[in-house]
Amino acid sequence: MKAKITITLKTGVLDPQGKAIEGALGSLGFSGIENVRQGKFIELELAETNESKARAEVRSMCEKLLANTVIESYSIELA
């Protein structure tokens, strides 16, 4: 089973990289961008085949290491 984890800064935490990307897109002529948030993408190959077990395990990995929940939020997609 594959786990795809997306980690972004929490809403309300200033994202200077997102802001810089927003500025660069604007200077390239792309208009109508209301907000840019930059994050991380982590893909795991898991031996576990049970979806709920895998989700619990990956959530624990996110809480303990993959995300810093003081500043980041994460979402998990299993496939």
Add this chain to the structure above:
Amino acid sequence: MKSAIILFPGINRERDMQRALTTITGIAPILVWHGDSELPKVDLAVIPGGFSYGDYLRCGAIAARSPIMKDVHAKAARGLKVLGVCNGFQILTEAGLLPGALLRNSELRFVCREVKLIVENAETFFTNRLAKGQVLRCPVAHGEGNYIADAETISRLEDGNRIVFRYAHDTNPNGAIGDIAGVMNEAGNVIGLMPHPENMIEPLHGATDCLPLFESLKVAA
């Protein structure tokens, strides 16, 4: 004052710290490898600056979960003094020993320059030889020193007099909230700061403003 310096792969400021501690406290610190499971019997453990694990994942994230940190947690809970400088501060926040987090500098650039550092709490093991409000010249060298914590945490830090250092506002190098440069834990035995006081203690550094910080360690021992 017996001290230990904890080494992680990618740490590169340990020799500056070693020199500062040896010169000022008169006792050479013991170097401890991150893979060890136990700290030697010391009064102070220092986590120096650098780029542990190449800043992979997040600055300090991997180092904060290495074997030696279990013992740092256990001994800090029993009162061991712990000092983290720069990457060491990042490691201590990632380890949950200090509140908040260090984000990318607001200008997105690595900043290597001198700042004015204000001593906000002069009653800690690292500041007892200074006066509250005293301003020190001190270098910084980091890309991710933008301190952040939620409003509740910040007010707990303010109320508990746990903001140990602030940048003079016009020298804030990274956009840190409230110009916060260094904080301590509730018990006052764990302190972390982004600037490098170990690089402002000898005439060849350009000034010796930060010498009293290290002299404070002797008083605290």
